[in-house]
Amino acid sequence: MSDSDGLVLLLDTNVWLDNYLGWRKGHDVAASVVKECLFRGCTILYATNSIKDVFYLIGRSAKSIYRREGRVVDDALAASINELSWGCINNMRELATAVGADQSDVWFAAKYRSVNQDFEDNLILAAAKRANADYLVTSDAQLLRKASVPALMPSDALQVLRANV
Numbered sequence: 001m002s003d004s005d006g007l008v009l010l011l012d013t014n015v016w017l018d019n020y021l022g023w024r025k026g027h028d029v030a031a032s033v034v035k036e037c038l039f040r041g042c043t044i045l046y047a048t049n050s051i052k053d054v055f056y057l058i059g060r061s062a063k064s065i066y067r068r069e070g071r072v073v074d075d076a077l078a079a080s081i082n083e084l085s086w087g088c089i090n091n092m093r094e095l096a097t098a099v100g101a102d103q104s105d106v107w108f109a110a111k112y113r114s115v116n117q118d119f120e121d122n123l124i125l126a127a128a129k130r131a132n133a134d135y136l137v138t139s140d141a142q143l144l145r146k147a148s149v150p151a152l153m154p155s156d157a158l159q160v161l162r163a164n165v
Contacts (some may be wrong), residue, residue: 007161009037010045010099010128012138013120015154016054020088021061026139029154033137034095036161044096047127049120051089051098059085099127116146125149135160 011019011033018030037044062081063073071077101123108129109122116122121143128136128149136151138144144151152160 006041006043007037007135008043008045008131008133009033009157010047010124010131010133010136011050011096012124012136012140012143013047013050013053013057014139015137016046016050016088016092017057017061018139018154020054020058020091023065026154029158030139033154033157033161036158038095040161042161045099045127045131045133046092046096047124048098048101049123049127051092053120054092055085055089058088099131101127101130105130112148115148116143118142121146 014026015030015033018024018026019034021027024030034044036042059081062084063078066073066077066081073081105123105126108126109119112122112125113119116125121140124136124138124143125148127133128151133149135157136143136147136149137154137157138147138151139154144153
């Protein structure tokens with residue numbers, strides 16, 4: 001058994017988006033992190049506030065691409081994009097476990113404001129603390145700098161996961 005077996009990683013919203021949206025710059029490494037976690041038996045987590053953002057942002061991103069290509073997002077295309085969003089979050093639910101939130105997480109996020117002004121990021125940090133995650137994996141440079149928990153870029157997380165083959 002390698003040292004990466006049994007690790008608990010909370011993936012930030014941006015990592016989930018990179019995993020599902022192949023056109024994003026971080027797709028390959030995010031998808032590799034998810035695959036490596038599954039291969040090694042790591043526990044993958046997501047903050048409950050992330051899943052609704054993943055659903056919304058996948059749909060918005062897909063519609064934006066179609067519009068940039070000059071296509072009209074009619075009802076049929078919108079319905080297909082909605083199914084794509086549902087498929088992604090259903091997969092997310094199969095691969096990972098949600099970390100719930102309560103008033104103490106809101107308190108932490110507000111209290112941490114003096115260090116990091118981004119309330120949503122602070123809720124992610126609260127989820128990582130609540131779950132006692134070994135690492136928060138994020139491609140958000142500001143969150144990495146201000147994290148109150150051990151945090152890694154996806155490429156660094158991949159190296160940690162592969163360190164002891």
